[in-house]
Amino acid sequence: MTFETQGLRRVVNNPALSAAQKARALSIEAENAMPYPQLDAETHAALEARVICDMYEGHAPYRPRYVLPDYGVVLTCGSDWLELPVPQTLDEAINTLMIAYHHVPSVTGMPVYVGQLDDLLLPFCEGVSDEALYQKLKLFWRYIDRVLPDAFLHANIGPSDNRVARTILRVDAELGQIAPNLTFRYDPAISTEAILAQAIANITICSKPHIANHPLHAATFDARGYGIVSCYNALPQAGGASTLTRINLLEVAKRSHDTDDFLTNTLPQYVALNVRLAQARIDYLFDQSGFFDSFLVTEGWIDRGRFTAMFGIFAMAEAVNHLLLKSGNPGRYGRDAEANALGHAISARLTDLVAAQPMRNVWRDRAMLHSQAGLSTDTGLTPGVRIPYGTEPDPVVHVLALAPHHQYYPSGISEILTLDETVKANPAAVMDLCKGAFASGFREFTANIGGNDLVRVTGYMIRLSDVARFNALKGARTNTTALGAEAAKLTAILDRKPRVVAYELAAGADR
Amino acid sequence: MLFLQGCNFACAACHNPHTIGQCNDCGDCIPACPTAALSLAGGRLHFDPARCTQCDDCLAACPISANPMALPYSVADILTLLHRHRAFLSGITVSGGEPTLQTGFVTALFAAIREDPDLAGLTCFVDSNGHLGALGWQGLLSVTDGVMLDIKAFGPALHLAMTGRSNARSLASAKIAHAAGKLYELRYLIVPDQTDSPGEIARLIRFASDLGGPQRIRLNAFHHQGVRGVAADWLSAPRQAVEVVAEQLRHAGLGPVIVPAVWL
Numbered sequence: 001m002t003f004e005t006q007g008l009r010r011v012v013n014n015p016a017l018s019a020a021q022k023a024r025a026l027s028i029e030a031e032n033a034m035p036y037p038q039l040d041a042e043t044h045a046a047l048e049a050r051v052i053c054d055m056y057e058g059h060a061p062y063r064p065r066y067v068l069p070d071y072g073v074v075l076t077c078g079s080d081w082l083e084l085p086v087p088q089t090l091d092e093a094i095n096t097l098m099i100a101y102h103h104v105p106s107v108t109g110m111p112v113y114v115g116q117l118d119d120l121l122l123p124f125c126e127g128v129s130d131e132a133l134y135q136k137l138k139l140f141w142r143y144i145d146r147v148l149p150d151a152f153l154h155a156n157i158g159p160s161d162n163r164v165a166r167t168i169l170r171v172d173a174e175l176g177q178i179a180p181n182l183t184f185r186y187d188p189a190i191s192t193e194a195i196l197a198q199a200i201a202n203i204t205i206c207s208k209p210h211i212a213n214h215p216l217h218a219a220t221f222d223a224r225g226y227g228i229v230s231c232y233n234a235l236p237q238a239g240g241a242s243t244l245t246r247i248n249l250l251e252v253a254k255r256s257h258d259t260d261d262f263l264t265n266t267l268p269q270y271v272a273l274n275v276r277l278a279q280a281r282i283d284y285l286f287d288q289s290g291f292f293d294s295f296l297v298t299e300g301w302i303d304r305g306r307f308t309a310m311f312g313i314f315a316m317a318e319a320v321n322h323l324l325l326k327s328g329n330p331g332r333y334g335r336d337a338e339a340n341a342l343g344h345a346i347s348a349r350l351t352d353l354v355a356a357q358p359m360r361n362v363w364r365d366r367a368m369l370h371s372q373a374g375l376s377t378d379t380g381l382t383p384g385v386r387i388p389y390g391t392e393p394d395p396v397v398h399v400l401a402l403a404p405h406h407q408y409y410p411s412g413i414s415e416i417l418t419l420d421e422t423v424k425a426n427p428a429a430v431m432d433l434c435k436g437a438f439a440s441g442f443r444e445f446t447a448n449i450g451g452n453d454l455v456r457v458t459g460y461m462i463r464l465s466d467v468a469r470f471n472a473l474k475g476a477r478t479n480t481t482a483l484g485a486e487a488a489k490l491t492a493i494l495d496r497k498p499r500v501v502a503y504e505l506a507a508g509a510d511r
Numbered sequence: 512m513l514f515l516q517g518c519n520f521a522c523a524a525c526h527n528p529h530t531i532g533q534c535n536d537c538g539d540c541i542p543a544c545p546t547a548a549l550s551l552a553g554g555r556l557h558f559d560p561a562r563c564t565q566c567d568d569c570l571a572a573c574p575i576s577a578n579p580m581a582l583p584y585s586v587a588d589i590l591t592l593l594h595r596h597r598a599f600l601s602g603i604t605v606s607g608g609e610p611t612l613q614t615g616f617v618t619a620l621f622a623a624i625r626e627d628p629d630l631a632g633l634t635c636f637v638d639s640n641g642h643l644g645a646l647g648w649q650g651l652l653s654v655t656d657g658v659m660l661d662i663k664a665f666g667p668a669l670h671l672a673m674t675g676r677s678n679a680r681s682l683a684s685a686k687i688a689h690a691a692g693k694l695y696e697l698r699y700l701i702v703p704d705q706t707d708s709p710g711e712i713a714r715l716i717r718f719a720s721d722l723g724g725p726q727r728i729r730l731n732a733f734h735h736q737g738v739r740g741v742a743a744d745w746l747s748a749p750r751q752a753v754e755v756v757a758e759q760l761r762h763a764g765l766g767p768v769i770v771p772a773v774w775l
Contacts, residue, residue, distance in 0.1 A: 204772075396596055396599050399599075421773050422772070422773050424772035424773055425771065425772035425773065426772075428601065431601075432599050432600060432601050433599055435598070435599075436596070436598040436599025436600070437599075439598035440598055
């Protein structure tokens, strides 16, 4: 076997990568030296042209893209394979989780889900003082960031107001780390105003947590629950997603005569090809890789029947503007009612098309639509159904323009609202915006606040100071900093237009 | 927030000087607009929001510190907006400019909000310089949940120099709002070498203490954002100096004392 070794040499000799980061890069090169899973000619051509895209997950799927173990299993049963007894104390429970994380794969080489932490740890907190809980969680948090330094890694808390959730929020704001990423699941019937206020206050400090509309997500999944992982993907707990393949809607629009042709012919054609691409990858994972023989399955951490296929779409804004321009209409997605309505119609059509495609070895036999948040190399293309960077209207108009999309994307859709720094003086305004977004049908609420070092790129967190250091070739401890640096250079992500919450009436722009 | 155009003070330190004047349709701003969003029709200035790029060049061209982009709204217009944005709102605050120059409008608006079942949960606040007379407050306070009252200075001469008006009515207004249980917040702008003297701070403490009970006070820090004219050469209030004043107020038993979240 011979490799083209120049690329490998560049990896090995890269001064900005640690030994572990080099080993990971080399393993990717090795995987991609193998032939791709068998594709028919039409699917292959669409992939080559990147009308459909496999997110560069690799040529030989030997683990699912995202794995969301039910960590409750190891905490209540221990593990024969890992020779772990059932934990009895909080220290033992945290230690068990720290060990468990190392055995949970994902496409990033690190776990993307570290669990619904308050549910997992609360049973061990009886008799533990607030101060002790704070100290232990702080060390746990530091461990996660230093040993699993990947901002796709995600912890979930809520919807109840409890000691663990509160302490995690306190520690998270205090440390300002990129990992873990954090989601607070909000349910107006269960969560208190106080814990939502604490979560919102954290957003003004460190742009975390992400807030999930729990009742909407809970209704999408089942009794075994769901988790929010990576860039705000909602997936079955005790399962996950085998793969994420996505359609570049602009490329589909370019291959269409007009809007009618797009909806009737080209979109169905590429939906079918994207499903075929996903199925080929899933077949390899299930039938050849041996992944599901692992102790994770036999001990019940995951269930092979609970892995979905994420069906991603992106560049909705560019596709809509392109189709409108073809009919002589200079539409402005996100700003004009007609452009927004076409976007909503495309999302509805996608839902029907995906529902009409049965799949093998996929949870509930159908892929789940996902508004995909982008790759660092998506130059000139806007993630998912978002409004192009720098052209966003004020936050309320922004939310109302996108809200009708949210019903169509059960495996995740997020919009990053970028708010002016002065909102730090008025966290109540952020809370109003969050509640208003949820009341309007938003599944997720995510905000970056101007002036924070810790900001969100497509969904994962970076520290601007890390990016500056990485660009000065000083290397980065974290895997996602390089992606963030690349995205910042290529995709203008940091140009998100900050808006003052009260902007609209001040400018009289509503008339 | 609803910003109302027009103010009866002429503060050198104003951070929103384009809200001071009322447009007199002179048309001097029209040539300054690069996108022809401004025009004169029948002797009245017309503003087309669809053409506006929000460059604000017209504000700089206005000779009377007015805002040619300000649009007239009726009470019914504002109610329509409130209904559309209801899910995003917990209340409404009128500011300016000086909103009490349009007390009739504000009172009618707040009363209408209270009578509307879908809007009744919204709180109604006024952010004022306090120059409104006692009679004006009577009607307004009956439909208002809280007042944020800005005292620009305590020394009469200093107040006159900073605003062009006496502070007697402002101080009286604070007492009126407080007596009605509706003085939500006293506000005080720290301008270095002017309003931060030991004498001024002592008078602030005495005034707030005389109201009785702990009083919420917001200290604002003078900065250059938006400022025109002589005050553009004044020093910004340094964070440390504002924190020192905040500590003095807290030490005197006042509070909560709020300082800026962002230092410009």
